[in-house]
Amino acid sequence: MYDTLREYCLLRDVAKSSGLGLVCVACDLGFRDQDVLYKHFDTEEDHNGIHNGLSKREGDFILFLDRYRTAMGWETISKDDFPIKFNQTGRRPGRRPFYTFFEVDFVLEKKGQLKFNTLDRSLAIVWEVVRNAKKDYVCPLCLVLCSTTKAFYYHCNQLKDDVHTGLAYKGPDCQLFLPHYFTALKATVPETELPLGRGRKGTYSFHECFRLEFVLQWKQGE
Numbered sequence: 001m002y003d004t005l006r007e008y009c010l011l012r013d014v015a016k017s018s019g020l021g022l023v024c025v026a027c028d029l030g031f032r033d034q035d036v037l038y039k040h041f042d043t044e045e046d047h048n049g050i051h052n053g054l055s056k057r058e059g060d061f062i063l064f065l066d067r068y069r070t071a072m073g074w075e076t077i078s079k080d081d082f083p084i085k086f087n088q089t090g091r092r093p094g095r096r097p098f099y100t101f102f103e104v105d106f107v108l109e110k111k112g113q114l115k116f117n118t119l120d121r122s123l124a125i126v127w128e129v130v131r132n133a134k135k136d137y138v139c140p141l142c143l144v145l146c147s148t149t150k151a152f153y154y155h156c157n158q159l160k161d162d163v164h165t166g167l168a169y170k171g172p173d174c175q176l177f178l179p180h181y182f183t184a185l186k187a188t189v190p191e192t193e194l195p196l197g198r199g200r201k202g203t204y205s206f207h208e209c210f211r212l213e214f215v216l217q218w219k220q221g222e
């Protein structure tokens with residue numbers, strides 16, 4: 001149970017750190033902001049214009065809730081369940097807060113609860129969100145997904161702090177890499193478990209240490 005919870009929390013952080021903070025409730029794709037998400041709703045015909053009620057009249061909001069409920073598998077939806085609060089006059093607030101209906105935490109919690117009431121369901125959804133990004137590597141320190149190791153090294157070179165500089169080390173001395181790697185993971189991995197490869201001229205290749213699955217296996221949460 002603890003390990004499932006740890007994996008779930010880490011993946012949720014991966015999604016947020018990687019700009020996948022909003023989730024399409026119809027297909028579990030992650031998006032960085034509402035404009036991109038709403039564009040996605042526009043282009044996917046089977047999504048039924050789920051967002052159309054968000055920017056127009058009150059009546060459209062009822063239509064939105066209807067489509068949203070169907071996409072979520074949410075049989076009943078009461079105002080108490082909304083991730084936004086209505087003001088005293090009962091009028092809905094302006095357009096901005098509606099992204100909260102698609103926020104990764106809210107969607108994962110509600111979809112998990114609604115269908116099976118288990119953490120496993122939420123874990124499966126967050127895996128889907130992260131896998132849909134089609135990026136195999138992750139920074140073990142800030143949990144940002146990277147499509148290639150080259151993109152990962154670029155990320156390290158942008159940040160340039162001690163840990164990132166250590167993570168980007170490429171050379172023959174493991175000890176110039178491992179302490180930084182363990183700091184980033186907040187864990188120590190036995191050397192026999194480390195997927196170290198051999199590069200040219202006696203150097204090590206640390207690429208596999210940044211693979212998402214491997215990082216998730218060892219990384220400790222806050």
Ligand SMILES: [Zn+2]
Nearest residue numbers: 024026027029
């Ligand atoms: Zn979608």
Ligand SMILES: [Zn+2]
Nearest residue numbers: 139141142143
């Ligand atoms: Zn990083």
